[in-house]
Amino acid sequence: MNRFEIAIVLAVATLTACASGERTNQNQGNPGSPSDASNAAGATDAPGPDATGATAVDASVDGPVDALQLVTDPFDPASCASPPITQAQLVAKFAMGATTATLGNYTFAAERRYCNAQTGCTAWSLITAQVQLEDAPYIIYMGSAGTFTADAASWFSFAYDFNAGSDAGDFGAGCNLAKPLDASPNITGCGTWDLRPTDVESDWMDPQWSGILANDCARITASTSSDGYEYQWAMLAQF
Numbered sequence: 044m045n046r047f048e049i050a051i052v053l054a055v056a057t058l059t060a061c062a063s064g065e066r067t068n069q070n071q072g073n074p075g076s077p078s079d080a081s082n083a084a085g086a087t088d089a090p091g092p093d094a095t096g097a098t099a100v101d102a103s104v105d106g107p108v109d110a111l112q113l114v115t116d117p118f119d120p121a122s123c124a125s126p127p128i129t130q131a132q133l134v135a136k137f138a139m140g141a142t143t144a145t146l147g148n149y150t151f152a153a154e155r156r157y158c159n160a161q162t163g164c165t166a167w168s169l170i171t172a173q174v175q176l177e178d179a180p181y182i183i184y185m186g187s188a189g190t191f192t193a194d195a196a197s198w199f200s201f202a203y204d205f206n207a208g209s210d211a212g213d214f215g216a217g218c219n220l221a222k223p224l225d226a227s228p229n230i231t232g233c234g235t236w237d238l239r240p241t242d243v244e245s246d247w248m249d250p251q252w253s254g255i256l257a258n259d260c261a262r263i264t265a266s267t268s269s270d271g272y273e274y275q276w277a278m279l280a281q282f
Contacts, residue, residue, distance in 0.1 A: 117152045117262065117279035118167075125257035127221075127229045132258045137195055146191040146261060147282030151183055151205060153240070155274045164273065172242035181214050183238070189215065191261050191280050198222055201230050201256060203263070203278060218252065218263070230254045230263055245269045250276050 114121040137144040153174065158164040174183040189205030194217075204215025216234030233252035239245040246269045254263030265276045 113281070115279075115281070117150060117277035118154060118264075118275055120262075122279055123255055123257055123260035123262035123281070125255075125259050127225045127227055128256050128258045130224055133193060133199060133224065133256075134195075136193065142195055144193050144195075146193055146256075147280040148188045149191050149203065149261065149278045149280035151187050151189060151278050152185060153274060153276050155240075155272045157272055159271070167275070170240055170242075170274075172240050174238050175241050176214070177237040177247055181236075189278070191278075193220075193256075199224075201261075220256065224256075228253045228255055230256050230261070233263065239269070243270070243272065245272065248274065252276075252278075254278075 114124075116122055136146065153170040154167045155170055156165045156167045169185070171185050174185070175181070176183065183205060187205060189203055192202045192204075194200045194202065199220045200217055201220050202215060202217040204213045216236065218230050218233035221229040221231060231253050235249055235252065237247035237249050239247055248267035248269050250265030250267050252263045252265045254261065260279070260281045262277065262279045264278075267274045267276070
């Protein structure tokens with residue numbers, strides 16, 4: 044063949060390849076290659092934006108959710124685990140020029156266990172009976188609510204009161220607040236009163252209260268024992 048005939052043959056071959064859909068460049072790649080498979084998968088993995096421009100979230104992917112759960116057991120220190128209140132935080136709870144601020148309502152609770160020198164102690168159990176103070180008219184009801192307050196003078200003090208039943212009205216006592224306030228415990232030196240449960244024989248017991256006043260809670264506790272029983276007393280407010 045001469046040059047003209049060769050040129051015609053090449054042109055016809057090229058037109059035939061184009062008509063059949065074959066690619067003639069070097070970028071075609073192997074249809075079954077890993078790179079092509081990953082590109083295809085990537086096209087469907089991530090959802091695109093919707094009409095508003097927001098990208099949809101894949102609801103099938105559940106990440107861990109850490110939810111803080113409020114502990115309300117007054118015998119568990121975690122029920123008031125915040126750091127001690129600062130002076131600035133306590134001052135903020137008072138109205139300008141006020142000498143007293145109500146911090147919140149607390150719940151009174153007690154539990155006990157019986158102990159034997161040889162066999163150990165039973166499990167703790169909640170006391171549901173009334174608790175009597177040495178002053179006969181005064182009764183504390185388990186689970187009853189009282190009020191925590193703070194007073195401001197040359198320094199701060201802490202107080203609690205509760206309904207003492209019948210016609211006795213409210214009864215309570217005051218406590219010292221540490222100076223500086225970031226001590227732990229920062230509630231100490233509470234005025235106290237003798238008490239005993241009404242459902243078992245017991246001597247009068249004198250609980251020595253102490254605890255923590257934080258910005259969002261207050262918890263004071265005491266431990267006593269009488270006639271083979273060990274007692275735990277607690278007042279908890281979360282505010």
